[in-house]
Every structure is written in structure tokens, then in C-alpha cells.
Amino acid sequence: MSTISARRTVLYDWHVAHGARMVNFAGWEMPLNYGSQLAEHEAVRQAAGFFDVSHMRPLDLGGADARTLLRYALANDVAKLDAVPGKALYSTMLQGDGGIIDDLIVTHRGDGRYRIVLNAGGAEADTAHLQALVDAHRWRVTLQKRPDLGILAVQGPTARAMAAAALGMPALAELPVFHALEQGDFFVGRTGYTGEDGVEVIAANTLLPGLANRLVAAGVCPAGLAARDSLRLEAGLDLYGQDMTTAVSPYASNLAWTVDLRAAGRDFLGRTALEAQLAAGSGAKLIGLAMREGIPRHGYAVEDAAGQPCGVVTSGIFSPSLQCGIALARVDAALEPGATCAVVVRGARRPALVVKPPFWRQGVATFSFPEEHAA
Amino acid sequence: MSKIPETLRYSDTHEWVEDLGGGRYRVGITDHAQELLGDLVYVEVPDIGKAIHGGEVCGVLESVKAAADLYAPVNGTVMERHDGLGDNPQWLNEDPYGQGWIMVVEADAAAWAGLLDAAAYAKLTES
Numbered sequence: 389m390s391t392i393s394a395r396r397t398v399l400y401d402w403h404v405a406h407g408a409r410m411v412n413f414a415g416w417e418m419p420l421n422y423g424s425q426l427a428e429h430e431a432v433r434q435a436a437g438f439f440d441v442s443h444m445r446p447l448d449l450g451g452a453d454a455r456t457l458l459r460y461a462l463a464n465d466v467a468k469l470d471a472v473p474g475k476a477l478y479s480t481m482l483q484g485d486g487g488i489i490d491d492l493i494v495t496h497r498g499d500g501r502y503r504i505v506l507n508a509g510g511a512e513a514d515t516a517h518l519q520a521l522v523d524a525h526r527w528r529v530t531l532q533k534r535p536d537l538g539i540l541a542v543q544g545p546t547a548r549a550m551a552a553a554a555l556g557m558p559a560l561a562e563l564p565v566f567h568a569l570e571q572g573d574f575f576v577g578r579t580g581y582t583g584e585d586g587v588e589v590i591a592a593n594t595l596l597p598g599l600a601n602r603l604v605a606a607g608v609c610p611a612g613l614a615a616r617d618s619l620r621l622e623a624g625l626d627l628y629g630q631d632m633t634t635a636v637s638p639y640a641s642n643l644a645w646t647v648d649l650r651a652a653g654r655d656f657l658g659r660t661a662l663e664a665q666l667a668a669g670s671g672a673k674l675i676g677l678a679m680r681e682g683i684p685r686h687g688y689a690v691e692d693a694a695g696q697p698c699g700v701v702t703s704g705i706f707s708p709s710l711q712c713g714i715a716l717a718r719v720d721a722a723l724e725p726g727a728t729c730a731v732v733v734r735g736a737r738r739p740a741l742v743v744k745p746p747f748w749r750q751g752v753a754t755f756s757f758p759e760e761h762a763a
Numbered sequence: 764m765s766k767i768p769e770t771l772r773y774s775d776t777h778e779w780v781e782d783l784g785g786g787r788y789r790v791g792i793t794d795h796a797q798e799l800l801g802d803l804v805y806v807e808v809p810d811i812g813k814a815i816h817g818g819e820v821c822g823v824l825e826s827v828k829a830a831a832d833l834y835a836p837v838n839g840t841v842m843e844r845h846d847g848l849g850d851n852p853q854w855l856n857e858d859p860y861g862q863g864w865i866m867v868v869e870a871d872a873a874a875w876a877g878l879l880d881a882a883a884y885a886k887l888t889e890s
Contacts, residue, residue, distance in 0.1 A: 409798065420801070421801065424802055424856075425801050425802050425826075425827055425828070426802040426827065426853075429827075614801055614827065614828055617828065618827050618828070683804070683805060683825050683830065685829070685830050705827050705828055706804040706805065706825065706826075706827050708802075708804075708827060734823065734830075
């Protein structure tokens with residue numbers, strides 16, 4: 389393993405001191421767990437946990453044409469953010485052929501300034517891609533990387549109250565979903581990747597160890613990438629590089645809702661290809677699967693009710709909250725929620741229920757197994 | 764550091780083997796293995812009477828995130844299997860050398876002698 393070149397967040401020593409098992413993830417040494425993925429998962433579902441997600445990279449955009457750049461580079465439309473400074477939006481960034489370069493959250497900071505947060509693996513290439521668009525169109529945009537900033541995600545039913553106390557920001561109690569509040573040294577968005585309430589706090593690296601200590605003192609459990617993965621999959625959220633790549637479009641990734649075609653004159657990158665996909669009709673789809681018997685894993689084959697291969701599992705785990713196997717799978721067949729198909733687990737066909745993601749929402753399962761699925 | 768009891772022998776596929784006497788050996792996975800796998804949620808162990816072959820897959824261990832193969836540490840025959848693990852796979856994490864035992868096999872003493880001792884296994888996990 390080439391850990392030599394792996395980057396470390398400012399909290400590396402903090403993680404090690406708190407018993408973290410560190411792993412290489414997208415070129416960064418990150419905490420996998422602090423002892424038990426299950427305990428950390430449960431803490432986020434029941435109360436609150438926090439994740440160091442400083443491997444994800446903030447990029448600040450300013451200049452007269454920043455809005456123009458984002459309306460061209462993103463499939464969702466940042467015009468939705470014009471009226472309310474602080475409002476945030478989830479979007480994909482596409483290639484000309486509709487393939488997904490990355491997914492991100494963009495926040496409008498007022499006065500035509502924006503902050504986007506990019507995935508660790510793609511941050512460098514994404515920034516170069518945006519700079520190339522700026523250069524090609526001679527737009528007046530400044531792109532500022534922010535290596536001075538780190539990110540803590542505080543997630544769970546009590547997370548917002550805990551974060552408000554730890555940050556000295558009582559106004560977080562009133563912060564609407566997908567809005568950010570900037571106060572002093574902190575940029576706090578009511579966003580996350582767990583399906584729970586919570587915030588993502590962007591702050592100077594130097595402030596993060598102190599903030600982590602205050603959260604722990606308040607009873608917020610540090611949680612690692614393993615719990616982050618099981619939480620996001622229960623919440624039905626795609627992982628870039630696994631459930632979506634440059635080879636697939638948002639329509640094939642359960643992300644049609646993030647594509648905004650309403651402004652007819654907005655000729656964003658990938659639009660022509662997406663409209664052609666829509667006109668052609670059925671293509672591959674990303675669906676949810678739940679299994680009582682057997683645990684679906686990345687790469688396992690999916691078969692339709694007649695036993696014909698029709699797709700592949702892109703993410704699969706044993707769901708700690710639901711106590712069954714769950715997966716996202718990309719399939720060519722028309723499989724509607726409630727239908728039964730099968731996943732091949734070590735050579736054996738196991739029944740799988742088609743579920744519209746998420747699998748878990750606000751403390752309850754979104755589906756139940758029909759009786760014919762053996763326990 | 765993971766625990767490596769001196770009284771046990773080890774395979775390079777991270778199983779431990781305890782000599783019970785009379786040609787019987789208890790088998791489990793090491794502390795190091797359970798740390799690598801993370802929280803275990805599902806275990807599939809070979810049936811009683813089944814012949815197992817050293818170095819070959821004989822069962823399945825699944826954690827929340829990953830599926831891993833269980834390897835047979837020696838050639839032998841399964842005499843007992845720990846069925847309690849079905850409902851309590853967390854025993855493999857909590858007590859890998861005790862309550863988390865997986866099976867008892869009948870094997871040749873020569874097979875036992877060919878396994879790694881604690882010092883050799885410790886070296887293996889450090890590399």
C-alpha cells in the first residue's frame with residue numbers, strides 16, 4: 389500500500405490519540421472507525437456523531453462571471469440560489485456526454501460569491517476542469533483553493549443542538565435545511581450524508597482540534613468512514629466513484645432530480661446528451677434492493693424474476709439499522725419498487741426486493757418485505 | 764496492538780488453532796483478523812463431518828462492509844461447529860480467542876506442528 393504520499397488532515401494525531409484505525413481513502417489517511425463501526429452508526433442514528441471530512445475540499449468562486457460559470461458547469465441551476473444568500477444546492481458536474489465528473493454542494497454566499505465542496509478524489513481535476521472552462525470562455529472568475537480550511541460533519545437527531553453549543557452559534561436552531569450560516573470563523577451548512585439532521589462545519593484547520601474536543605466533551609461520538617458509508621447507503625445516497633462515475637449520467641444514477649432543464653436557454657455542459665437520453669427513453673437505472681437472506685456486495689450480479697442477468701450491485705452492505713442486506717444496483721430492466729428480483733451471492737440466487745431509496749428515513753424503514761421473501 | 768496468545772498456533776490466513784488433545788483442535792480467527800474485518804454480522808461455518816483442506820476456503824465471514832473467506836488452517840474433519848455465532852457474530856469481535864471460537868476439527872498432529880507459533884505470527888502481522 390502506498391501510504392507514503394497519503395495526505396493527512398489536521399486531525400490526524402487527534403484520530404490516532406482517540407483510537408482510530410486509519411486507512412488510505414482517495415489519497416488521504418482517514419479514520420475507518422474508532423473501535424466499532426456499529427456503535428458509531430448507532431450513535432448517529434440515536435443521538436449525534438461527528439466525522440472529519442477534511443479530505444473533501446472547499447473551492448471559493450468569485451468574480452463577475454462566477455454565476456455564469458456555475459450555470460454552465462453544473463446540471464442543477466444555481467439561479468435557484470439568487471434570492472437567498474446562504475442557500476445551498478446539490479448538483480452533479482457533467483462531461484459533454486452526460487457522464488458525471490463529480491457531485492458537490494454549492495452555496496451562494498451573497499454578492500456573486502460561491503463556495504463549492506468537492507470530493508477528495510476529484511478535487512484537483514475538478515478545479516482544473518473549471519479553470520479550463522473559465523479560460524476557454526474568457527470569463528472573469530477567480531477560483532481559490534482553500535487548503536487552510538477543514539470540515540467536520542456533525543450528524544444525528546441531536547447534532548444541530550450540540551453543534552450550536554460547541555460553536556457558540558444559537559442561531560443554528562433556526563437554520564433551514566440546505567442553508568449555510570457564516571459567523572466569525574465558522575461556515576456552517578445544514579447539510580450531510582447520513583440521512584439525519586445535522587450540519588457540516590467549515591473552519592480554519594487550526595480550530596478543528598479544539599472543536600473536536602468540545603464535541604467529545606458534549607457527548608458527541610467521533611465516527612469514521614465505515615459508519616459514514618453504512619449511514620449514507622441506508623439514506624439511499626450515491627457515493628462518487630462507486631454508484632456514479634464518468635461512465636453514467638444522472639438519469640442512470642437516481643439523480644434525475646438534480647438535473648434542471650427548465651431554463652430553456654441554459655445550455656449547460658452535458659445538456660444535449662441528457663436530452664437525447666430522455667428522448668430515447670429507457671436506459672440503465674440505479675435502484676435500491678433489500679434482502680432478508682444474503683448480503684449484497686459491490687460487483688454482485690442482479691437477475692430479473694426470470695433469471696436473466698440484468699445488472700450489477702454498485703454498493704452493498706449489511707444495514708445496521710434495518711438488520712438486512714441493502715444495496716444500490718444499476719439495472720437495465722424495468723424493475724419497479726415492490727418487485728422481486730435476485731442477487732447472486734456466492735453462486736446462489738437470493739431474492740431481493742426492489743426499494744425506492746432511501747431505505748431508512750427519520751427512524752423507520754421505508755419498506756417491508758413481502759411474505760414470500762424467506763426470513 | 765492485537766493480542767496473540769502464546770499457547771495457540773496460527774495460520775498465515777489469520778486463523779488460530781488450539782490443541783485440545785486427542786487429535787482435536789479448536790479453530791477461530793485472530794484478534795488481528797477481526798480488527799481488519801470490522802464489525803462481523805454474518806458467519807457461515809462448514810457442516811459437521813465435512814472435510815476441510817488447509818489453505819482452502821471453508822466458510823464465510825461477513826462484516827457490515829465486506830465479505831471475507833474463512834480458510835481452513837489445517838487438513839481435517841469438522842467435529843463441532845459453534846452455532847451460537849449465527850445469532851451472535853459480534854462474539855468474533857468481542858472475544859476472538861474465547862466465545863468467538865468457530866469450530867473444532869480432527870486433524871493430524873503433524874498439521875498442528877506445521878503452523879506458526881505466536882512469535883512467528885506476530886512477525887507476520889507486523890509486516
